[in-house]
Amino acid sequence: MDTQQVHSKRSSLFLQSIKQNHNEALNVTSCFSFSLSDQLFQKGWEYFHSSFYYISSTEKTWQESRDDCVSRGANLMIIDSQEEQDFTRRFPKRMWIGLTDRAQEGTWRWVDGTLLQRSYWYSGEPNDEWGEEDCAEINYKDVENSWNDMPCDRQIHWICEKKMAP
Numbered sequence: 001m002d003t004q005q006v007h008s009k010r011s012s013l014f015l016q017s018i019k020q021n022h023n024e025a026l027n028v029t030s031c032f033s034f035s036l037s038d039q040l041f042q043k044g045w046e047y048f049h050s051s052f053y054y055i056s057s058t059e060k061t062w063q064e065s066r067d068d069c070v071s072r073g074a075n076l077m078i079i080d081s082q083e084e085q086d087f088t089r090r091f092p093k094r095m096w097i098g099l100t101d102r103a104q105e106g107t108w109r110w111v112d113g114t115l116l117q118r119s120y121w122y123s124g125e126p127n128d129e130w131g132e133e134d135c136a137e138i139n140y141k142d143v144e145n146s147w148n149d150m151p152c153d154r155q156i157h158w159i160c161e162k163k164m165a166p
């Protein structure tokens, strides 16, 4: 082998090892997401349109509910499609969702920081009753527009969402 051949042999070995590492990384990633979704199915999460949802059986304040979701690798539910809003009607419970105006009264933001666009408030809501209602719940049963604003320190159920795809 001349110097040129040695160089090209070295670079092809180098490339081969990069590819191998890359494939190993891909394998690890796919094994991880497989076992993660597997675990979520087993733990009673509901799968719908590329997200897993957890409906609590106990009741907590909005902040405690949010913390609970975060500790499960999720967050309170963000409703950004008609399908997701319809999906919530399967669970006729009062549940916190990830929507609040406590940073600025009247400016409703989701827990990912985005501004509320399409909303599903029940008629007359949000009414900020007694000037004390800064967190949003799913409340009114069996209606499309089911949201209500409530005092954040009330204890109710909550719904977490873990997105599997962007």
Ligand code: BGC
Pocket (backbone or CB within 6 Å): 125, 127, 129, 133, 148, 149, 150
């Ligand atoms: C009102 C809601 C309010 C709730 C508080 C209801 O009677 O219609 O706007 O958030 O009481 O518990």
Ligand code: CA
Pocket (backbone or CB within 6 Å): 125, 126, 127, 128, 129, 133, 148, 149, 150
């Ligand atoms: Ca209200």
